[in-house]
Amino acid sequence: MTEKAIDFAYLSRQTAGDHELERELLTLFAQQCIVHLRVIDDSADHQQRMDAAHTLKGAARAVGAWQVAEAADRIEEGLAGPQREASESALDALALAAAEARAAIARFDCGA
Structure with a gap:
């Protein structure tokens, strides 16, 4: 499902079609995924x-x-909730979404 991992049409609108800027933003985002x-x-x-x-x-x-945004939101909500903890399923969903996004980014960069 990696083709839906990044909304490239949205990104293109945000960057006014600047392919180099898209590449820069996606590279930064992939790095942020790892760190966060x-x-x-x-x-x-x-x-x-x-x-x-x-x-x-x-x-x-x-x-x-x-x-990734939805999964991170679920993590944040879990940590802010009364249990003050993120569920294993939420953590797994975030890891999977981030991996799919990073795979889509790698394909985008290769196709450029």
Whole structure:
């Protein structure tokens, strides 16, 4: 389902069709995925985990990675909720969505 991982039409509208800018934004987003997923998975600091989920959600929305944004939002909501924890299924959904987005980005870069 990686063809839906990034909304390239949305990204193109955001960048006014500037292919180099798209590539730059997607490269940055792919790097952010790695960094923020690591914090969400490995950090013992609750606030850092919430901040990482929130930042990743915003970055995903900026490039049209809607599945990543939705999954990060579920993580953020779980961490902000009464249990103050993200479910394993939410963590798995975020990891999968991020992997699919990164695969779509790799194909985009190869096709350029």
